[in-house]
Amino acid sequence: MAPRILLARHGQTEWSLSGKHTGRTDIPLLDEGRRGAKLLGERLHRAPWDALPGTEVRTSPLVRAKETCELAGFGDRAAEWDALMEWDYGAYEGMTPAEIKAGRPDWLIWRDGVPEGETRAEISARADExxxxxxxxxRDVLIFAHGHILRTIAARWLGEDVFFGSRIRLDPTSLSVLGWAYGAPALERWNDTGHLA
Incomplete structure (x- = not known):
């Protein structure tokens, strides 16, 4: 069977809760984020996942992703990888979309990128890697990372432009699976938060 990518977005942080763009700022999880990470771990340690034996695990080096990985029970198996860091938002780091749109009403990160930060081409190249x-x-791989980079990875898995990421929502502590359908890359599961119910 062809390998799949299992995507785990980090748990809730103060900035993700308030809608602030959190790229390279290293913010820890809130209590709710820690709870969600533990619930995600419980789910991945039960059938049909059964702790994903043999699966290679990677995590972003940023604390919110590493802490999610550890609380989910995969910290001892995970290798840090800079390619999984969040989009570098440059001058828009820490700003909400409303604050950005006050000066650029038609702005959309997936189309317009960010000043003084990572370009669409640069994040696409990391996702391609x-x-x-x-x-x-x-074998299958499990990665713990961030909303925009995971959505970009999904777009590139499907052979789509980075802009495709604007059309798929990804909530904190969600589980998604990039796999195959009839031999072609496909979304097998997306933004699954059933473990949080």
Missing amino acids: VVAWAREAD
Whole structure:
């Protein structure tokens, strides 16, 4: 069977709760984020996942992703990887979309990028690196990372432009699976938060 990528978005933080763009600012999880990470871990340690034996695990080096990984029970198996860091929002770091749109009413990160930060081409290249690595693996991979980079990875897995990320929502502590349908890349599961109910 061809390898799949299991995507786990980090738990809730103060900035994600308030809608602030949190790129490279290293913010810890809120209590709610820690609770969600533990529930995600409980789910991944039960059938049909059964702790994902043999699965390679990678995490963003940012504390909110690493802490989610650890609380989910995969910290001892995880390797940190800079390619999984969140989009570098440059001058828009810490701003909400409403604050940005006050000066740029038609702004959309997926189309327009950010000043003094990472370009669409740069985040796409990082996502392509992750996709190529996963497709060359001889087993499924589990990654703990951030909303925009995970949505970009999904877009590139499907062969779509980065802009496709604007059309798919990804909530904190969600589980998604990038896999295959009839031999073609597909979304097997997306933004699944059933463990939080």
